[in-house]
Amino acid sequence: MNWYWFVVVAFLIAVFGWYLSSTAGRLDRLHRRIETATFALDSQLLRRSSIAIELSVAGVLDPASSEILAETAHDARLATDAAMAERIPIESSLSEVLIQALDDPDEVGLLRQDKLAADLIDELESAIRRVELSRQFLNDAVEACLRIRDNKLVNWFRLAGHTPLPQAWVMVDRMPEGLMYLGA
Numbered sequence: 001m002n003w004y005w006f007v008v009v010a011f012l013i014a015v016f017g018w019y020l021s022s023t024a025g026r027l028d029r030l031h032r033r034i035e036t037a038t039f040a041l042d043s044q045l046l047r048r049s050s051i052a053i054e055l056s057v058a059g060v061l062d063p064a065s066s067e068i069l070a071e072t073a074h075d076a077r078l079a080t081d082a083a084m085a086e087r088i089p090i091e092s093s094l095s096e097v098l099i100q101a102l103d104d105p106d107e108v109g110l111l112r113q114d115k116l117a118a119d120l121i122d123e124l125e126s127a128i129r130r131v132e133l134s135r136q137f138l139n140d141a142v143e144a145c146l147r148i149r150d151n152k153l154v155n156w157f158r159l160a161g162h163t164p165l166p167q168a169w170v171m172v173d174r175m176p177e178g179l180m181y182l183g184a
Contacts, residue, residue, distance in 0.1 A: 023148065024159040030145040034166050037138035039168065042080065044134045045091055048127040051078040052098060055124060060117040065101040072097045084167060092172040098128070099176045108178030124181040132173050142166045 037147040047064045052073035072094045102108055102121070114119040145166050148154060 020153070020159065021152060022155055025152070027145065027148055027154070027160050027163075029100060030141055030148065031160075031163055031166070033141045034138065034145060037134065037141050041131070041134040041138050044127065044130040046077065046080055048124070048131050049073045049094060051124045051127050053077070054095060054119045055117075058120060060111055060114055060118055060120075061101060069097050069101055084169070088169065088171045095172040095174065098124070099172075102176035102178040105178045105180070109177075121179065125175070128173070128175055128179065132175070133169070133174055135169050138169075139168045142168045146177060 041171055052069055055061065056070035056073060059066070061069065076090050077079075078093045079087045082090070102124075107113075108121065112121060149165065154160060
């Protein structure tokens with residue numbers, strides 16, 4: 001065996017090592033991006049629940065809607081430390097209550113005649129949009145990470161280490177019809 005074969009084998013091993021190293025680096029960056037996106041989503045969900053509480057106690061909604069909204073938003077605020085599996089249904093129920101309370105554009109138009117209500121509705125609309133975007137960024141990062149982690153070489157060489165599989169955040173976050181055209 002001559003020295004050419006040693007050079008070829010060494011080159012192939014170096015290329016394979018570089019591939020594994022770059023894949024591990026990409027996975028690490030994706031896991032950091034998922035962590036950052038999770039924190040961003042958490043802060044936007046907290047902002048949304050805070051504004052929902054303010055809206056519920058402002059006295060601009062009917063008493064039944066105010067009470068349900070206050071209770072659901074309060075539950076969402078308390079769920080900030082809960083596990084993702086427990087928190088998603090709570091946040092989804094807040095979304096559903098917001099949809100129920102603010103789904104009629106005519107009612108929202110009447111509410112907006114009050115300055116305080118108009119400001120709170122604008123803030124809430126912004127918060128809901130930010131929740132949608134934050135959740136989309138998180139789910140995009142999770143999808144990219146899962147695509148890489150499905151690779152057999154990633155599993156065989158344990159390039160992800162002991163990092164648990166990331167989970168997509170699937171929840172109801174539809175914008176209420178009454179708020180749909182505020183930003184337009």
